[in-house]
Amino acid sequence: MSDIKDKLGMKSKQLGGIAAIGSIKSLTLIIFLVLFLILGKIFVEGIEVINWDFLIDSPRNNMTEGGIGPAIFGTIAVSILMLLFAVPIGVFSAIYLNEYATDNLLTRLIRASVNNLAGTPSIVIGLFGFGFFILVVGKSIDHILQTGLLFGQPAMLWASATLAVLILPTIIVTTLEALNSIPYSQRAAAYGLGATKWQTIKYVVIPQAKPGILTGVILSLSRGTGEIAPILFLGCAFFLPELPIAQINMGLFSIPMINPTDQFMHLAYHIFILATQSTNPALTMPIQYGTTLILIMITLLLNLAAIIYRYKFRKTLEITGKG
Amino acid sequence: MKEVKIKINNLSVYFNYIQALNDVSIELYANRVTSIIGPSGCGKTSLLRTINRMNDLMHGFRLTGEVLIDGVNIYEPEIDVVNLRKLVGMIFQKSNLFPKSVYENLAFAPMLHGIKDKKEIEEIVERTAIQAGVWNEIKDRLNENALNFSAGQQQRICIARALTVEPDILLMDEPATALDPVSTARIEELIFELKRKYTIVVVTHNMQQAARISDYTAFFYLGHLVEYDKTTRIFTNPANKQTEDYVTGRFG
Ligand SMILES: Nc1ncnc2c1ncn2[C@@H]1O[C@H](COP(=O)(O)OP(=O)(O)OP(=O)(O)O)[C@@H](O)[C@H]1O
Ligand SMILES: [Mg+2]
Numbered sequence: 001m002s003d004i005k006d007k008l009g010m011k012s013k014q015l016g017g018i019a020a021i022g023s024i025k026s027l028t029l030i031i032f033l034v035l036f037l038i039l040g041k042i043f044v045e046g047i048e049v050i051n052w053d054f055l056i057d058s059p060r061n062n063m064t065e066g067g068i069g070p071a072i073f074g075t076i077a078v079s080i081l082m083l084l085f086a087v088p089i090g091v092f093s094a095i096y097l098n099e100y101a102t103d104n105l106l107t108r109l110i111r112a113s114v115n116n117l118a119g120t121p122s123i124v125i126g127l128f129g130f131g132f133f134i135l136v137v138g139k140s141i142d143h144i145l146q147t148g149l150l151f152g153q154p155a156m157l158w159a160s161a162t163l164a165v166l167i168l169p170t171i172i173v174t175t176l177e178a179l180n181s182i183p184y185s186q187r188a189a190a191y192g193l194g195a196t197k198w199q200t201i202k203y204v205v206i207p208q209a210k211p212g213i214l215t216g217v218i219l220s221l222s223r224g225t226g227e228i229a230p231i232l233f234l235g236c237a238f239f240l241p242e243l244p245i246a247q248i249n250m251g252l253f254s255i256p257m258i259n260p261t262d263q264f265m266h267l268a269y270h271i272f273i274l275a276t277q278s279t280n281p282a283l284t285m286p287i288q289y290g291t292t293l294i295l296i297m298i299t300l301l302l303n304l305a306a307i308i309y310r311y312k313f314r315k316t317l318e319i320t321g322k323g
Numbered sequence: 324m325k326e327v328k329i330k331i332n333n334l335s336v337y338f339n340y341i342q343a344l345n346d347v348s349i350e351l352y353a354n355r356v357t358s359i360i361g362p363s364g365c366g367k368t369s370l371l372r373t374i375n376r377m378n379d380l381m382h383g384f385r386l387t388g389e390v391l392i393d394g395v396n397i398y399e400p401e402i403d404v405v406n407l408r409k410l411v412g413m414i415f416q417k418s419n420l421f422p423k424s425v426y427e428n429l430a431f432a433p434m435l436h437g438i439k440d441k442k443e444i445e446e447i448v449e450r451t452a453i454q455a456g457v458w459n460e461i462k463d464r465l466n467e468n469a470l471n472f473s474a475g476q477q478q479r480i481c482i483a484r485a486l487t488v489e490p491d492i493l494l495m496d497e498p499a500t501a502l503d504p505v506s507t508a509r510i511e512e513l514i515f516e517l518k519r520k521y522t523i524v525v526v527t528h529n530m531q532q533a534a535r536i537s538d539y540t541a542f543f544y545l546g547h548l549v550e551y552d553k554t555t556r557i558f559t560n561p562a563n564k565q566t567e568d569y570v571t572g573r574f575g
Contacts, residue, residue: 185415186419188377191408192413192485193484194405194408194432194436194488195432203435208422
């Protein structure tokens with residue numbers, strides 16, 4: 001009888017559990033509240049200044065007036081270029097590592113390095129980018145092509161290449177995971193029907209891994225748009241009212257193209273400038289809120305896209321898991 | 324007249340240091356169903372995967388001996404594995420349809436091997452589905468995700484998909500183990516139908532099933548071929564004591 005009571009009498013342990021859960025809950029609540037206050041403040045103040053002109057105009061009057069058009073343009077342009085560098089290299093590296101490379105010391109070392117690279121402070125990546133892309137690659141190109149000083153200086157091209165280095169590990173790791181999650185039976189089905197290795201990868205593995213790969217791409221894109229440390233020395237301009245656009249002459253008409261050898265403005269850097277470098281930070285306050293809100297909204301939208309994608313992906317996985 | 328389709332001479336199969344098959348010699352006949360039976364780990368799957376060279380993909384795989392199909396050693400260097408796998412279809416224990424529509428599943432191999440004409444592909448889809456006895460169940464649902472179908476239907480779609488490459492030989496690795504009795508019966512009927520056109524090798528753990536569907540039965544134990552004979556003989560009057568113990572359920 002008392003034995004049973006001992007076994008059933010777990011009240012004190014339960015109390016401990018309740019206390020632990022309670023404190024976790026309240027901590028979560030506090031964090032949530034703080035976050036809510038910050039975001040709420042940014043939203044309320046930011047929405048005041050956001051209108052069409054704010055989105056397309058250049059800063060005016062020592063940045064105390066005008067909009068943030070060039071910074072939005074620069075952010076989007078540099079992010080697109082970043083993806084153009086990072087996605088093909090990252091995805092194909094992961095495909096090679098997962099599907100072709102044999103498991104030996106070298107490939108294990110490469111995998112470990114990729115994981116470690118993901119944790120490198122972004123300022124270090126920035127310094128690497130300056131040293132490698134501008135001083136080594138850019139200067140060499142100038143030297144070989146006799147282009148004077150065109151590539152060997154800070155420019156959007158090198159900024160996006162450096163950001164690509166920053167997000168490359170994330171893309172490789174998520175792609176590896178996505179490829180790994182495709183069961184062997186799916187590959188066996190394709191091989192059994194006489195598909196070659198590359199056909200199996202192309203028609204069976206990649207299509208099924210695509211949602212996972214894209215989630216990784218979107219998440220790293222949202223990380224890449226928010227980083228300034230890597231691009232501080234790489235062509236991120238203080239103030240550049242002209243958009244970095246080159247007109248490509250096609251005879252009768254000309255096509256405007258992003259000019260990757262130009263410098264550019266960037267939302268995250270613009271916020272930093274407004275807050276610390278302007279002659280009158282107090283006057284730029286409303287613009288700071290507006291810029292921050294735009295940057296947060298861009299990141300939020302990208303994350304949302306990733307979440308929706310992942311949700312869809314999980315649904316197809318559930319179907320795959322059945323029967 | 325029975326004709327030898329697959330001839331295996333002194334086959335030993337290794338995975339790194341594990342020997343999965345030990346000096347196996349056997350002749351499998353065209354248009355007959357051969358059952359491979361034996362306790363878990365005796366090398367049944369290894370044998371099947373040797374016949375369509377799926378073992379090539381396994382880490383540490385090595386073999387000695389010969390595997391001849393229609394008199395040709397399929398491990399000769401000039402053999403194209405892709406063509407071999409078109410000749411030798413494989414069905415797995417669990418359906419492994421692609422998470423795409425039924426049509427895309429059945430059109431996958433024809434398109435892969437260069438058939439572009441849509442009419443021709445539709446014909447293949449219909450013909451193989453009829454052969455595999457699923458046409459009535461899928462004909463109005465061709466664009467539906469294949470994974471929405473029941474396990475039994477999925478397995479028969481897998482068989483249809485294997486037929487799309489027009490193989491001579493069908494290897495089936497426990498094709499009905501994961502199915503209910505009714506679906507199992509349908510697969511068994513199907514195997515009986517298909518042997519008119521194909522050479523069929525079935526791995527099974529179900530003794531009654533082996534007795535029902537196969538003309539010949541091979542009993543394996545620890546990588547050795549213990550006994551190979553007409554199914555009726557294996558189940559009524561086996562020459563070997565181990566075989567008798569196994570088929571009567573005294574061990575394994
Ligand atoms: N890819 C592999 N790598 C290493 N060892 C393997 C591999 N495949 C099979 N083996 C080994 O070879 C032996 C035979 O395995 P096999 O899968 O052929 O047995 P089986 O008769 O099909 O068994 P079951 O009835 O459980 O399916 C086992 O000892 C197994 O561990
Ligand atoms: Mg097996």
